[in-house]
Amino acid sequence: VGFPVFKLFSKDVIYDYPIRAGRQSADITAWLEKKMESPFVYLDTKEDFDAFTDKFRTVVGAFYHENSARYRSYEATAHTFKDELNMEFGLITNQGFAADVGMMDSEISVFRKDLDKVVYEGAPTFDDVSTFVLKNWVPDIFEYTNRDSEKIGLLQEKGVVKNLVMMFIDKDADYFDEKMKMYSEVRQEFASSDTLFAFEDCKRNGRNTFLQRHCNLVQTDCPAIRGIYIQDLDFPKVKPDPLTKANVRNLVNGLNTKTLEPYWRSANVPQKKDELDNGVRVLVSLNFDDVVGDQEKHVFVMFYTPWCAQCKKLMPDWEKLAEDYKDNEDIIIAKIDMIDNEVKEFATLYSWPVFKLFPKYKDTFVNFKENKTYEELKSFINIYALFDDTNEVLKRSLDEMNDEDRDITEKIILGMKVELPKEEVERFAPAEELGEGRPRQKVLTKEEWEEFDRLQDEVMEPHTHDDDEDPHEH
CATH class of the missing domain: 3.40.30.10 (Glutaredoxin)
Known part of the structure; x- marks a missing residue:
């Protein structure tokens, strides 16, 4: 919901100020004045009635008293739809004239030029009356x-x-x-x-x-x-x-x-010579999964639209980032035009640009949520890609260790994580989970630090053997 939001509470009905209407005081005042006026075209003669109901879709109510719940619901419906939907609502207040044109007291009818009139027979509530009017007002096509x-x-x-x-x-x-x-x-x-x-x-x-x-x-x-x-x-x-x-x-x-196969649009897969645009890898829907799913690459993707002003402003920085990592075979800086392409997993994206990192070794992605500047983007890729590479190598080596050595090494890895600048840890790992299944970069307590130091000293202390001891027996 965008703010500010304006609502008018009147006679048990809530009127929403139109989303696209102006937000100046004159606009709001004009809207209020319309709500204070009668929303009806008063029909007093047969000529007026015939001309009014000869239009494509019109609604007519016959009420001799204005204090009934049914009348108030009809009035609220007219106030709601008259301007927003450009609908016309007629009102007959003369009992004798209503009988002459075939309408009864408290009758609400939709007159349709292509079909017979439809008479409302439901409850006297605003929701029911307004739904009836809408349903019968809609033309066939x-x-x-x-x-x-x-x-x-x-x-x-x-x-x-x-x-x-x-x-x-x-x-x-x-x-x-x-x-x-x-x-x-x-x-x-x-x-x-x-x-x-x-x-x-x-x-x-x-x-x-x-x-x-x-x-x-x-x-x-x-x-x-x-x-x-x-x-x-x-x-x-x-x-x-x-x-x-x-x-x-x-x-x-x-x-x-709801059994149809969805349609996802895609531009053509670029030929080899067109894969890079100013150093940035061009993605389309048809090759998106293949590129970001590469387990041997970190793929940092900019989701953008050609008409987005901020996208245009940031594109030179994105191209500069691509230039920085052009010699790094493990990192791909990419972009995808979300007007010409739709990616199923990200079909709900409507605000641009959006940046997501697809790290290697993992079937997931990490959202970039920082200020959209060259410095922040580069810091982000360094934290999540380059640091993860080092971390991954260490974790893989754990499989070859016995239980005691593995426990010690895991604590060392935790210590390495803490050596990141504190502000980086807080910025990029503020929660227990980062939303895509990535574990938090743990910050050790004072007691854990002391235990870590003790274990690290123990591991790093040179080991000597007795002269008669075979070092290969350990």
């Missing part, structure tokens, strides 16, 4: 624009839809009518489904909408279709090819049962 992410979020929040089928299409193309007809036919097969069918004009909107970025689409991909689990946007989208009725039908069935 929803045209998505750059401002509609919040609308889809509301539909998901209310449980109206769980899945999204999105067709990206050029509205000016010759194939548009044919594809829309096919799409509409599949939609009718799933009329009772909680899957939202939508389309977006990929030519007019470019690649600036959330869904196009999420699906990594460009104009040359059109026409295309993707399936998205709205309730779990971190779950990868699904990509069926080509755009046919059978594939769309299978896509919807698979979304409803």
